[in-house]
Amino acid sequence: MGTEGGVVRDYRTANGENPAHEGRQSDNRAAPRSTHPGSRPRNHPPESNHRPSPARSAPRLGPATTLGTAALLSAVALMATSGYLISYASEMPPVLYLMMAVTAVRAFGIGRSVFRYAERLVSHDAVLRTLGTIRTAVYARLEQLAPAGLPAFRRGDLLSRLVADVDAVQDHYLRWRLPASIAAAVSVVSAVGLGLFLPAAGAVLAVGLLLAGAVVPAVAARLSGRTERRQAPARGELANTVVDTFTGTAELTVAGALPRRLAAVRAADADLTALAGRSAATTALGAGLVALLTGLTVTAAAAAGLRGVASGALAPVCLAVVVLTPLAAFEAVAGMPLAVQARERSRAARARLADVLEAPLPVAEPAAPVPLPAEPLPIAVRGLSARYPGGERDALSDVSLTLSAGRRIAVVGPSGSGKSTLALTLLRFLDRTAGTVTLADGCPQAVDSARASSDDVRRVIGLCAQDAHVFDSSLRENLRLARPGATDEELRAALASARLLDWADTLPAGLDTMVGEHGGRLSGGQRQRLALARALLADFPVLVLDEPAEHLDLPTADALTADLLAATAGRTTLLITHRLAGLAAPGAVDEILVLDRGRVVERGGWADLTADPGSRLHAMWQREQEADGLLLLDAR
Template sequence: MRTTEVLRLAQPRARRFAPGALLGLLSALCAVGLIATSAYLITRAAEMPPILYLNMAIVGVRAFALGRAGFRYAERLASHDAAFRTLATLRVGIYERLVPLAPDGLSGTRRGDLLTRLTADVDELQNLPLRVVQPLLISGAVAATSVVTVWILLPAAGIALLVALVLAALVGTVVNSVIAARSERSIAPLRGAFADEVLDTVVNLDVLTAFDATGSRLAAVETADRRLTRAVLSSAAGSGVATGILSLLAGAASVAALLVGIPALATPGFDGPVLAIIALVPIAVFEVVSSVPLALAALRQVRSSAERVASVVPDAVPTEIPVDGPGVSSRTAEPTGTVIELRGVSATWPQAAAPAIRGVDLTISPGDRILVTGASGSGKTTLAHVLVRFLEFEGSYSLGGVDVRSLPLADVRRVVGLSEQIPYLFDESIRQNLLFARDDASDAELLGVLERVGLSGWVEGRGGLDARVGERGSLVSGGQAQRIALARALLADFPVLVLDEPTANVDADRADALLVDLLAASTDPDGRRAVVIISHLPVPDDLITSRLRLG
């Protein structure tokens, strides 16, 4: 995915963007009009004419004051509604592009940084229409309208205002860029690095505390925080200096208007109220135009965030990640006879230099209990990911007699399910952690499957299905997390179930009992479910039907 594509998706379509931009323009014009009519009213009233001559100015002041506030309020509603709706569409589009990559195509991005890219960086993109495009359009339109109006009243004053505005745009932008450009481009990456340090510390806080290593981790968090703070302060300094320069030039424009306007008082048709208008209008115009350097600064931050979002979603899915291609059938995989057959299968992880497994042969029939063993790094998890089509492969892999490359990925994953070594539990209730496997399951079915995995008494003791499991299952033990994961898999009713190191996070004296329970629970009534157990621990021969050693 390219940065320009992300920016294009972040900008609302014209029909949705136009109302907010138009209302913002009307609000800005009302602000300038309010200054002009107020200046005219005050100076004209000082001449003490009949009240009849002031009525139009009085009405104008009231109208512009109400219009400025009313249009501004309506503009905020319209422009933010457009930006947020576009942001929702963009976020959904990014997730749709990420789904084919997950989980193995995202392994190169740290979790904290990935989270920041999908939240803070995506949120930053709303500033493209709100703080970049719209302010630039409004500033340009207001500046042009004001210069033309002042030029009509006094050409020399109009030229002076134009020169001041051009200088303000150029000098303010250059100064802001010199002071803050590098910092503004670095804010998004530094924010991601800070979030990654914080998440890494929080997630591993128990281990860090146990080994008295919290000091070094907190020092790393403080270092990341200082870098981010310096970048933000540098950006604020650039904006502050640019705003100060614009204020000076606004005053200079008013002084220039007075210098050319006072001599013009001797000209017929040019009087004190008109002089007040050309002297005070620059102040209102510069209030609007002051957003130009800030808009360009915001553009640098938006572009940096867009680059980070685009880098998460590559232009093309890596060849190691399977996708549904044009040759994929619409049929549903129905395993008959031999469920799975692998011949000469090799697989490589994304960005890896060499295959993780080579020439693997494996046949899985209904009711099989196959133990996959091997040293660490021998490719056991790689084989599991190939079976569920998280990783592409070389060789032959058929499901129910059909080449899996001709089947939709979703169909394969309805047949082959994976219970991971560290199952993910959401910070929700036990019920919600089970329902996403089958959202129409009743409470009775949920309790039944918990009974099968040996958790019915535990759930009852915790108060039922509404008991929460904590963030990433912090309120449950490793064995309980594996049982909950198996319960989810049983609810999904996979004909082939892969258990990846189910006892890796369980005490050694309980591992054998847990493995026996898991195998017993995974057996379906007709005995046709096949189970592939990946384990580095020995498993009794009476629990399995065959073995496969990798490496």
């Protein structure tokens, strides 16, 4: 089935078969502790083993084809019986003799509209259901690919795949398969039917329909196949440059690069416009050729009819039938050149969807996920290594640590040393290549996280990411994502822990204050504090804070780090940071791991490590203090 199968094969989660992610609610889409006992058995099968057959996903077009054929045949018969009725009526027979033809004209006239309406209803219902299935499958796949697997796709291009390419798939059914089947059926029946009146006219019609319905579309496909197939990637490119330009407008303006980016957008737009122009030219050529063939066929049928009348093979009153039937029958094939163009377009779109649906998953779900222990601590990480899909080397190598109840560990290291990779691997957004992560380590109910569903693991280990998404909603709704049933008191307590309550209390609308798109009405620090409050409200047994103070100015970053260390006191926490200032306070964290190139190169308490002049942490701390001093001088 080629790419067609590639897309259809994977529509696995449709029809509610895999309600896998209903419980994800916070930054890491995890549910609050109160809803986690970890022992709920999963009721969805592992995705990688579960692929529905194409037969179940492709729309059933049989009824629509039958109705469409009936509608077009009614139109052909209407034309033929009208011609016959007018010719016969001109002979002025008794009215009673005309009644049968009159009734047939009425029946075919009504039939054409009724069948056409029913065909549209049935075909669109079937196809839209399939589109819904495809879109669900694409969303579900994207959800599984995120976050570690998504960088393989560009954002605008993904948007285009999600919207335009999925829509283009409907063309495969509604604009190619359905009209092609109807055209074939109507052509055969019309040519045979006319042949019964006059074999020569039937033959002429058969040749005309064959040329218009098969040869012209083949020529159109040859002329524009490449153009049609290039449209979907070109649309993706345009979407990508537009999204990139919009999201980076501020930076591009500051760097003076906006004109260059706009030129790139215009170039992508011109490319797509040129493709659309070439496609339209082919459409016009196809329509022109079909109109020409219609005229030639009607003329040849009329000539054959006249010869038949002269030789006595055709009753004169039936001449109009022979002339008018081809005119109506060509309606069936008139859209075929467009249909093959739609086929080529949707073929490319389906291939692009298959890329998404068949992209390797960064995490493989176990075939039979085991329930997690009700009390998941301590969590022992031993020899953990991980690699990104397509990566040449491990981004994380042989990392070990123990997260026991209330223990706080800081992971520091230079950019690219694997800190975020450690978080992703612990949360099972990325599969490990070696090592173990044992929940309830040392207890009889100990379980390795790889044997549980990743959703369950994310109910135990929560993440407050550096780029935590803030929704375009109110403060209250943003917080309630973590715990839908939370009372205002609980929300206020979480805000207080994140040191945001004083500010929230000054707002006229209080918790109902709208925060804007991506939290645009908040400062960077307020956004991060809101994300922290949300993570605290979710009350995960283990909280991973990944660079929560990233992108903030130094005083704000240090204040936030100090506040979040205070807010997470007594909680099991893994704090990932490249800034050390917040860790210097006595008892801030229990252990510090220094990562470099994915490996733990140093570990210990703050005091011990910084006291050793040869230690990495000592050197990092010195560098940070010197840099801060220079910044202070600059500021003065």
